[in-house]
């Protein structure tokens with residue numbers, strides 16, 4: 251039988267979980283994580299918040315890595331030269 255006891259990830263309450271309740275596999279199923287729809291929404295919000303933090307941390311790490319390796323790249327030197335030329339042109343005008 252596709253039935254079992256699950257523990258709510260929000261309040262810790264044990265609840266009966268029935269897989270036959272699933273109708274749309276694309277929909278978020280609060281039954282997978284929480285005892286009620288309200289707690290499911292709270293858990294989903296927490297997951298979204300955690301994912302956002304992870305994504306921000308990864309972006310920050312990538313940006314830091316790029317800054318560290320930039321001075322050794324030819325492209326960044328050329329960019330600096332171009333910028334110097336622009337400044338020179340402005341001074342001449």
Ligand SMILES: [Zn+2]
Pocket residue numbers: 258259260261262263284285286289
């Ligand atoms: Zn709950």
